[in-house]
Amino acid sequence: MSNEYLKFDETAEALLAKAQRDGAETMWDRRAAQKTQCGFGEAGVCCRICAMGPCRVSPVPGKGAERGICGANADTIVARNFARMVAGGCSAHSDHARDIVHAMHHAKPEGPFKIRDEKKLRVVAAEWGVEGADTKETYALAHELSNMALEEFGKPFGTQRFLKRAQVDRQKVWARENVEPRAIDMEVTTLMHSTHIGCASDYESLFRRGMRTGLADGWGGSMIGTEFSDILYGTPSAKASESNLGVIDAEQVNILxxxxxxxxAEMLVLAAQNPEILELAKSKGAKGINLVGMCCTGNEMTMRHGVKIAGNFYQQEMCIITGAIEAAVVDVQCIFPALPALAKTYHTRFIxxxxxxxxxxxxxxxxxESTGLENATEIVKLAVENFPNRDASKVEIPDFKMPTVVGYSVEAVIDHLDKVVNSQLEDKLxxxxxLTDVIYAGVIRGAAGVVGCNNPKQVHDLAHIKVMEELIKRDVICVATGCAAQAAAKAGLLTLEAKEKCGRxxxxxxxRVNIPPVLHMGSCVDISRILQIVNLCAIERDVDICDLPVVGIAPEWMSEKAVSIANYVVGTGINTYLGVIPxxxxxxxxxxLLTEDVMDMLGAKFVFEKDPIAMVDKIMVDIEEKRTALGI
Known part of the structure; x- marks a missing residue:
């Protein structure tokens, strides 16, 4: 393991050595067992969507088969594979949102699911044209709005309601290019139909359908997921937390x-505060119950409750390898199927x-949702009962944790940035x-949304951190979500002290505003927050989103969700830089088409660049060109 790697994650070396001593397999062992990965798959020219195949066509013309058995060429196969990744990613984010809406449908004053941001409930209801949005009884309104939201997944006619939020020129682009997303489930189903054997072969047509499905995620499922989570659980505001594996507490029951x-997770927070369960924990010899978060559930919980962040995607195994986790509790997405076997090496229960x-x-x-608190209580009790089974000889918790400031929703960002020019006013704007003032004045050159996963094809977290450190050094403010936000947290970029790394x-x-230079905006679903704040800036300056000096970046992405995200960010008019080439x-x-031609359609494009410094250099050229075009 290189010194450069250890600079960014000092927890890794000791815990991987511990895993070897304990006989525990990790992702790095499985990565080595893969040896050389399939070149056809890497190029996207392997097709297995029918039983005549799998067919592999040559990525080099004149060398090997140029068409599959049905006649599909490389353009068709690559476009179909890419489109299906978009469909998978849109499905994951949007089904997440559906579960949030279902929970809101169960909300009631005396139950565990309550309306915690009534103001946002009424704002969204008015936006969607609900009669009596400002006067109707809170829970009656919530149930009506949740029914309307469920229709966004399957309504037979019309487009996504949140599209009307977009700056008017961007709406015209979507209409002109026929990429306005209709019902979310319709877009996914139609795209899967289009990529079936014997359907679409025109690669541009497949791209357009994929783009529409991606936009159904960003301006549909993800935006619903974010807004309705805020209504149900509270809109985040800036708060202190801690990050990295050192947040695991040897003297408490640790629940991942x-x-x-x-x-x-919200129900687990409630269950862990139950006085009877806390007394049970003490009777088992623990000082208390310590919830720690991983991946995007960790982001959700830290924003709203200050729950400490144990780490991001690749640390899920390392967390268990500490030997101090009583229960690893999972819901959906980005969970290694290898975790139950790993947990058996220790005393951890995987649930x-x-x-x-x-x-x-x-x-x-x-x-x-109907039995949520009961389910969570059963889980927490099980973890508490497991505490005496911990093997002290296998416990090794890294002494690394970082203070972290989290919770920058759109509302929180506006509240803080208002102080730049209105610090002396009682009534802020x-x-x-x-924000647009300081960008147009050149105090800040631009803004970057840094998002996405970890990927073992790269040194973990290194690209995330290098990109963010270089951008803030060059006066580009960063907003981050998902595993990128957690990488920033571990590296200390989500602290007020990180301002010392910034340009003047x-x-x-x-x-002046008392904020970190990298703002934690939440989970990967919350990239919709980034869309909204950029969109509000475009509306404020009366320009299309594609005209603003902003970029999207996914330095270490790996999932289908990331492909959907990249599509909707480009579709929104924001150039998107990918550190792992699709x-x-x-x-x-x-x-x-992805890297050039799409500019004529949507005013933005994909940029592939593996080297993080070269990527930042390209981003700065991009930002300065946008500034010049705006005359600023």
């Missing part, structure tokens, strides 16, 4: 919450809870004007 859907992500190997306790302009803003290079035509 891992996944993406906050419904279960899966979702019928959509039932993972064999240990316990399954199904979570349902409550708009993004201060961004340093001044951070000092499996498209087997089709030069489709690659050119």
């Amino acid at each position: 919450i891992h996944g993406h859907d906050p419904n279960l 899966s809870t979702s019928p959509k992500a039932k993972i064999s190997g240990d316990l399954y306790i199904e979570f349902a 409550g708009t993004v004007k201060p 302009g961004l340093l001044e803003v951070c000092e 499996q498209v290079l087997g089709s030069p035509n489709f690659t050119k």
Whole structure:
């Protein structure tokens, strides 16, 4: 393991050595066992969507088969594979949102699911045209709005309601290019139909359908997931927390919450505060109950409750390897099927809870909105009962944790940035004007949304951190979600002290507003927050989103969700930089469509760049060109 790697994650070396001593297999062992990965798959030219195949066509013309058995060429195969990744990613994010809406349908004053942001409930209801949005009884309104939201998944006619939020020129682009998303489930189903054997072969047509499905995620499922989570659980505001594996407490019952859907996690927070369960923990020799978060459930819980962040995607195994986790509780997405076997090396109980992500190997306790608190209470009790089974000889908790400031919702960002120009006013503007002012004045050169996963094809977290550190040094403010946000947390970039790493302009803003230079905006679903704040800036300046000096970046992405995200960010008019090249290079035509031709359609494009410093150099050229075009 290189010193450069250890600079960014000092927890890794000791815990991987411990795993070897304990006989525990990790992702790195499985990565080595893969040896050389399939070149056809890497190029995107392997097709297995019918039983005549799998067919592999040559990414090099004139060398090997140029068409599959049905006649599909590299352009078609690559475009179909890419489109199906978009469909998978949209499905994951949007089904998450559906679960949130279901929980809101169960909300009632005396139950565990309550309306905690009534103001946002009424704002969204008015936005969607609900009669009596400002006067109707709270829970009657919530149930009516949840029914309307469920219709967004399957309504037979019309487009997504949240599209009307977009700056008017962007709406015109979507209409002109026929990429306005209709019902979310319709877009996914139609795209899967289009990519079936014997259907679409035109790669541009497939791309457009994929783009529409991606936009159904960003301006549909993800935006619903974010807004309705805020209504149900509270809109986040800035708060202190801690990050990295040092947040695990040797003297407490440690429960790892891992996944993406906050419904279960919210109930676990309530159950862990139950006085009877806390007394039970003390009777077992523990000082208390310590919930720690992993991946996007961790982001959701830290934003709303200050739950400490144990780590991001690749640390899910390391967390168990510490030997101090009583229960690893998971819901959906980004969960290694290898975790139950790893947990058996220690005393940890692995508990899966979702019928959509039932993972064999240990316990399954199904979570349902109607019985949510009861399910969570059973899980917490099980973890507490497991505390005496911990083997002290196997406990090794890294002494690394970082203070972290989290919880920058759109509302929180506006509240803080208002102070840049209105610090002496009692009545702040409550708009993004201060943000656009400092960008247009050149105090900040631009903004970057840094998002996405970890990927063992790269040194973990290194690209995330290098990109963010270089951007803030060059006066580009960063907003981050998902595993990228957790990488920033572990590296200390979500602290007020990180302003010392900034250029002069961004340093001044951070000092005046008392914010970190990298703002934690939440989970991967919450990239919709990034869309909204950029969109508000475009509305404020009366320009299309594609004209603003902003970029999207996924330095270490790996999932289908990331492909859907990249599509909707580009579709929104924001150039999107990918540090891992998608499996498209087997089709030069489709690659050119993504990286060049799409500019004529949507005013934004995909940019592939593995080297993080080279990526930042390209981003700065991009941002300065946008500034010049705006005359600023």
